[in-house]
Amino acid sequence: MPVPAARPITLTAAERQRLKKAAYGHKTPHQARVRSQIALMASLGRSNARIAAELGVHVDTVRTWRGRFADGGLPALACQLPAETRVPLARWSCPELAAELTARGVTDTVSASTVRRWLRQDALKPWQHQSWIFIRDPDFRAKAQRVLGLYARTYEGEPLGADEYVVSSDEKTSIQARCRCHPTLAPGRARAMRVNHAYGRGGALAYLAAYDVHRAKVFGRCEATTGITPFMALVEQVMTTEPYASARRVFWIVDNGSSHRGKKAIDRLTKAFPNAVMVHTPVHASWTNQIEIFFSIVQRKVVSPNDFTDLTQVRDRLRAFEDRYNTAAQPFQWRFTTSDLDDLLARLDRHTTADRHQESSIPLAA
Structure with a gap:
């Protein structure tokens, strides 16, 4: 029986940065670290067998999590606004995420408690929100x-x-x-x-x-x-x-x-x-x-x-x-110094530059 081809994975800069932080963070749980390393190695075009050998896990584990990430699995879905996926919700809950994963065919029937456990491993809480004000003062x-x-x-x-x-x-x-x-x-x-x-x-x-x-x-x-x-x-x-x-x-x-x-x-x-x-x-x-x-x-x-x-x-x-x-x-x-201020402004500048680039790449309707 032929071995299925490895699923290709393409990462954005933001996704790669998030995965690196999880893959090499000292406080990242072991399972989350392994899954992040699988996604990073897969994005480099490595085979499932090679990834399994380097990480010391079974090839089926690599194949499973590579496929879930390629399909836009739970972490990817939880890090999107529901409106971006055409779901009429203000924010995700564990039952809603479980239903959406099943509807997309990413997983078989899964319980809300299982989704909650997965999210806890990746330190994701999509049901929470925090207000903030973007810097608008030119000075x-x-x-x-x-x-x-x-x-x-x-x-x-x-x-x-x-x-x-x-x-x-x-x-x-x-x-x-x-x-x-x-x-x-x-x-x-x-x-x-x-x-x-x-x-x-x-x-x-x-x-x-x-x-x-x-x-x-x-x-x-x-x-x-x-x-x-x-x-x-x-x-x-x-x-x-x-x-x-x-x-x-x-x-x-x-x-x-x-x-x-x-x-x-x-x-x-x-x-x-x-x-x-x-x-x-x-x-x-x-x-x-x-x-x-x-x-x-x-x-x-x-x-x-x-x-x-x-x-x-x-x-x-x-x-x-x-x-x-x-x-x-x-x-x-x-503790917030002028050096921290420069770092903050640099991060905001990178975000706004990326947003402008994304907007400019959207084709206009004829």
Whole structure:
């Protein structure tokens, strides 16, 4: 009986990179590593027998996984959007993947639990999704580099002096006072804290905060709403306090919110406090602002679960937390440097270049 010819495999650059990472990664499970190596060797045109001999596996194993990859097996299918395969789903689930594999004839009848096990071996979770914002600011690198330099105690290539400070600032909007209709129950043995779902609304406030990134010092205030006046009140609260009042320069890192946007905000700050320098983060890049880390701590440790009688209780809790935080806090270990920034931009450039090339290769309809 003639031996069936080995299935040819052609890899894209992205597929080859993903397979190499899986084939040679230290944390890759053994089975996933072997399957990735089979696909890589097959793409080089090697025979099934040669691959089996080099990897120390049975030739039937090579033939099986070579065929599955050539047919667009589970890993390839799970790494595609359902819409790309004309399936009317927003995202894959294990039962849907099992049904699709059977419909395509890639495998015989397979259970959802088996698909789940296969996906776990390849560290794939197609039912999850994560939101992100693509960089659109044309001056992203210059703005981000300026902010990252301040975190590293430099500005425009010059080191900061001992009398120069960096303050990260923003507003956390709409912190509500939700009075639960039944008192929150403390946790007990084998029982989590229980918070009643129904609540009465007690209003909302805005929490404005300024964080000295090198001294781990927080200044906060609660206002009825955000705006220019509340923000400038926060600035005055900080800038009339030592050592900032007599500092040579105090750099205020802010995002592009309406309270401190553009040149008008820069001029307004400088006019009120000549030693204050406003530095904007890139558009849609609030993650470069360290105050967001502090706000995430506030959300986890102070606001959630939200069970407050009224706004006075919210204000008291926030002020008390500030005092507690300032007694023990250490500066954040900020690790994203300008070198990491260059790597990020290079990766995005490769992706956008590949997308443009793909779009240009699509023939237009007559």
